Amino acid sequence: MLKRKLLIIGIDGMDPVLLARFQDRLPNLKALVQATGQVHYESVFPPDSVPAWMSFFTGKNPAEHGILEYNDYVASQKHAEVPLDRVQGSSFWDLAGGAGLRVAVLNPFLAYPPWPVTGFMASGPAFVTGEVQGFPEEYRRRHQLPFMGGYADFPGEQELAGFLDQAERDTRELAAYANQVWEDIQPDLAFVSFLTLDRIKHFIWRYCDPQDPTYPGPTAFSDAVFKFYLLLDEIVGSLRAKAGKDVNVLVMSDHGHGRRCTSLINVNEILRRQNLLVCQGGAQVFSSRRLFEKAKNLVLVYAHRWHLERLLQKVAKRIPNKKALKRGDHIIDKEKSAAYLSDFDGANPFGGICLNASAYGAGDYESLRTKIIELLVNLHQPAGIKYAVVKWAKRREEVYAGPYLSKYPDVVFELEAEYGVNWSLFAEAVVPNPRHRTLSGGHLKPGVLLVSSSEMSRDLDRLENPMTLHRHVLSWMGLRDA
């Protein structure tokens, strides 16, 4: 039985540290911070939008729903098609609809195309082409649909101002539309998510962070991140005002977002030096593949040094299968290698190692895993800095259990936040991140979880995650016991 209506506002990449820093100037969010009290909310591993949103929607951990990334972490295969049958029917809004409640669902990440619900659902494409769609059609036709779905833009410095303006316009239009939908549909459960904050932070971060090594000094963008928090605060206020005082409100993010790693650890090179990774061409020092890999590393270093990343990016667009090139697929002999870095996307602190025990002469699979974990946790930043660079390294089943666990690499690990994993071979073990200037913001595990009432905050545990939050949503809707 419905206890109270619930409005869920999802904000991709809203970060608890920044929220705490800005909150005195964000009255609507601050009121929620005060109503929530102390709670620590952490995203899934790795804290990417895809697995995190799916876990919040379905209540399943990533090894249970198996929707981990656009790319498969292990097989490096593209999954353009999201297996929606694993979301449809088990999402919190489908469960609410099944119990006879009226729902309004706007812009759920990857839940596209929208499907029949008891109320209204609209979403846009991410990673695939297509138009924003809404169900049912009769309602969709009543108002112009705003932009929804993922962003594919990768703006350079010249395009940043236009990119920010567009992100602000899209955000405002979606908020206005959400208010209209609330009025028309009068849902028991409403969910709207804003994906723009995460997107702008990826590119704008270094302009707003004087501690960032690529901070350019004061510019027109210095306040851009704060201004976006201000915009979202205003939107949270307007959505709450439209919903009314008696409606429960949940504001949550899928992960946090802060400065991206400024150094990279060449994990494959470390494995190669341990004879765990073998290159094609064997010990041939002057093999063309090896020279090519070294040339690739040099190009990246000099592009960074001379601020030519943008040019390099444009050139790279013309290189077929450049991702494989970045991962060193052209040079690694995977048949003969016992271990190599997995395909977790991008330069992040979140990594995995794929194992091939048949190429490991000294023992079996488990002893190989033990060896890799020991190798990782004993990795130290060289040059006298006395701390480990790996926060933790674990067997994958120590992180999650589920039918899709094999989609995770055999060993998973997390680096300290200033480090990211990298694939380069025949390079130093630790190098400056040559791509930091083009992508300076990155995902963090702690996220934002805010509720509007003490009844809601009482239900929260000290440690929450997207799966537990899904269960709270069901209980706040009266669909399961707290």
Ligand SMILES: [Zn+2]
């Ligand atoms: Zn995200």
